Amino acid sequence: AVVSTQSTGAFLDNEVYDEVDSREVFDLIRHIRDPEHPNSLEELSVVQLDLITCNDTDNYVDVKFTPTIPHCSMATLIGLSLKVKLLRSLASRFKVDVRITPGSHDTEQAINKQLADKERVAAALENPQLLNMVNQCIYG
Secondary structure (H helix, E strand, O other): OOOOHHHHHHHHOOOOOOOOOHHHHHHHHOOOEOOOOOOEOOOOOOOOHHHEEEEOOOOEEEEEEOOOOOOOOOHHHHHHHHHHHHHHHOOOOOEEEEEEOOOOOOOHHHHHHHHHOHHHHHHHHOOHHHHHHHHHHHHO
16 A cells, blocks of 8 residues: 555654543553552552543643542552653643542642642652652553
């Protein structure tokens, strides 16, 4: 079969606008591994499609995640892994919020505050051990 360069040119052109939706965001994060289990966050229902809001026009992504237990000690690491994966994967035009599903964790307000603080997130990622743990969750 002959493939026209006109039809493939747009496919390979980074300048072509590609709208981002909740499904695409879910596909980016669904395979992140839980730090304490050999399962993905999707398999454990920590991330769910219906808890993701994406507004491409306003450049905004909001992901709520539900820890497996209300006192999960890894909730901050899970949130950080989600945030890092999205910041690495989405265009820089997006504001990415990652938060605990309301009422699903004992310290959700404190963890949400940490995840929303750019300086705290940046400082956490300067810690080589913590960065290694985040990368283990993201890349297995």
